[in-house]
Amino acid sequence: MSARHLGSESRRGVTSFEVCRVRSCDAIVIGGGIAGMSAAYSLSRRGVEVVVLEREDSLTAHSTGRSAAQYIETYGGPVNQALTIASRDFLLSDADGLAEVELLQPRAxxxxxxxxxxxxxxxxxxxxxxxxxxxxxxxxxxxxxxxxxxxxxxxxxxxxxxGSYDIDVAGLHQAFLRGARRQGATVVRSSPVEAMDRAGGRWELRAAAGTFAAPVVVNAAGAWADEVAGCAGVPPLGLxxxxxxxxxxxxxxxxxxxxxxxxxxxxxxxxxxxxxxxxxxxxxxxxxxxxxxxxxxxxxxxxxxxxxxxxxxxxxxxxxxxxxxxxxxxxxxAADCHPVAGFDETTEGFVWCAGQGGTGIQTSPAMGEAVASVVCGTSPPAALADIVERLSPRRLRADR
Ligand SMILES: Cc1cc2nc3c(=O)[nH]c(=O)nc-3n(C[C@H](O)[C@H](O)[C@H](O)COP(=O)(O)OP(=O)(O)OC[C@H]3O[C@@H](n4cnc5c(N)ncnc54)[C@H](O)[C@@H]3O)c2cc1C
The missing domain is CATH 3.30.9.10 (D-Amino Acid Oxidase, subunit A, domain 2)
Incomplete structure (x- = not known):
């Protein structure tokens, strides 16, 4: 079995590597920002047992914690517009009541x-x-x-x-986290994924907190998504x-x-x-x-x-x-500025949830649903029916 390793940037800060018994689940999400947590929430809502592995101690240390926190339907082109509008009711409902704060405040x-x-x-x-x-x-x-x-x-x-809004990003992220945990998801912090191998129809991931195995991996590693793909032997998308x-x-x-x-x-x-x-x-x-x-x-x-x-x-x-x-x-x-959600055709069990650009907060509810429907092989919510195919990583492969 040949382990592929991430670069030194990703290993920084790891002081020990504890090899414990393999923890198995249905899907492993890499990255605990808004993309990873929304995917974990939507997957666990469908009964999928999820483990989220996050490199940092804080789940919002990177892009998710640094945004302008705005909901704008006219930003980012028609695909982002459709994803944003498909997210609106969930945001207006304060994440189906999971949020402890009002998630949207009017801001034209x-x-x-x-x-x-x-x-x-x-x-x-x-x-x-x-x-x-x-x-x-x-x-x-x-x-x-x-x-x-x-x-x-x-x-x-x-x-x-x-019809634009300020978004309470921390409140939204917490709501996904709370909902995912209630449905059985496990979130492991300070645990960079360092090596990934596939054998016998499942992935085995070595992370700082131990070894995790699942048939499906969701790559929600934000700016590191191509790097994480490389770790799994998946060709980069050029993010x-x-x-x-x-x-x-x-x-x-x-x-x-x-x-x-x-x-x-x-x-x-x-x-x-x-x-x-x-x-x-x-x-x-x-x-x-x-x-x-x-x-x-x-x-x-x-x-x-x-x-x-x-x-x-x-x-x-x-x-x-x-x-x-x-x-x-x-x-x-991504090169066409649309987010990427879907199975990679080159590698079994590898799902992308990346390339959210400047709209990853406002589109996160819809992106989570898109990822979960693809992983579970079920129809996406009606509002996403025409969009999910356009999110597929296939469009970014030069040799498609
Ligand atoms: C200045 C700015 C303004 C913005 N304004 C808005 C806005 O107004 N509205 C909006 O909707 N969007 C906005 N965005 C975009 C939005 O913030 C991003 O699209 C979104 O946060 C992306 O979420 P993410 O979870 O993919 O990324 P991140 O939050 O970066 O999460 C990725 C996570 O993956 C983890 N990770 C990476 N590699 C590994 C590994 N090997 N093992 C384990 N974990 C790993 C990282 O530590 C990180 O926590 C803005 C962004 C910026 C920078």
Whole structure:
């Protein structure tokens, strides 16, 4: 049996390797972020015995804990739009009552454009309005009534999207975790998967916490998904981790805190920046950067923060001069920017749940259901019937 090993980055922090008896189950999920936990929840709901193996002590240490926490139907193209809409009822129901907090709070989105990009607003409206009808093109004046700090010399118009929300990401992740555990799933932290072999119709995984075996492995390793595939001898899909930076800053003086709190998320249609209220007296901003990176604990670069501040300042009267906190995270994309969910045709029992890019929180309920229906060989929920096939990794294989 030839064990394939992950690189030193993934082994870092492991102080001991305890070889204990093999723990068997129906499916092993690698990665305990929002993707892995939503898959574990949907699988366990169908009676599948699941073990989740997470490398870190915290399940939300990477992309899941670093997002902008926004639900936007018009972001990420039609496949992401359909997955997002298919997730909406679950999110609005506070994860079928599993969440201990309200998961969604209304937060409209205002796409904005300078004169030269006005056409892009109408193009987005046309592309998205069949599934998201509550979209309105607004002039510069109306854009400024929604967000009065927009600079009248920069903004020429906007696309206003109601029916968007702030997401309580921690609450959603906890709800998946709680639901999965209630249905018998086991979550093992601080346990990087280091080697994977398949024999006798099942996978055997060596992880820091021991050896685990199951006929099916779900790869929900985020930025590390191609690396984990390599560990199983599965050819990579060419997933690209792109770094994105976020900074927070004080809300401007001269506006009541309640007024600022009602501002929408404002996003440049040309992907130069976005910002949104993050608390009664604080805003969160981003240069909307997409810098190619390697799978890692991503760190914000000073230059990216400076670029973000410049972009926000040039389109607004905010006059940001200092930041309160900065962070960065990886958004991992397939070549066509659609998520990947499904069995790999090259290798028996290997399932992808990866490539969620910039929409992995808002699409997680639907992605979990897509993965579970594929693994169990059952029909997906009606809202996903036309989508599941489009998520298959087959589309990304050059030799298909
Ligand atoms: C700045 C930023 C803003 C964003 N804003 C939004 C937003 O507003 N709305 C939205 O919907 N999405 C947003 N996203 C995207 C969203 O955060 C991601 O799509 C989502 O978190 C991906 O979840 P994941 O579980 O795949 O990844 P992760 O949370 O990174 O989880 C993968 C896990 O796999 C583990 N792992 C890796 N290798 C191994 C191994 N060998 N063994 C065991 N475990 C392993 C890792 O430790 C990690 O915990 C944003 C992302 C960023 C970075």
């Amino acid at each position: 989105v205002l796409w904005v454009a300078p004169a030269e990009n006005l056409g892009d607003l109408e193009q987005l409206r046309q592309e998205m309005s069949p599934l998201t009808p509550h979209l309105a093109i607004v002039g510069a004046g109306e854009a400024r009534t929604h967000c009065p700090v927009l600079d009248p010399e920069w903004v020429a118009g906007g696309l206003f999207e109601e 690209a981790p792109l770094r994105r930076t976020i900074f927070t800053f004080a809300a401007p003086t001269g506006y009541a805190a309640e007024q600022v709190w009602r501002w929408p998320l404002v996003a440049d249609i040309g992907d130069g920046f976005y910002f949104k209220p993050e608390g009664p007296a604080q805003l969160l901003g981003s240069p909307a950067d997409e810098t190619p990176d390697v799978p890692c604990d991503a760190r914000a670069e000073e230059l990216d923060v400076a670029r973000g501040i410049d972009a926000v300042n040039s389109a607004t009267t905010l006059g940001v001069r200092a930041v309160r906190s900065v962070w960065a995270g990886l958004r991992t994309f």
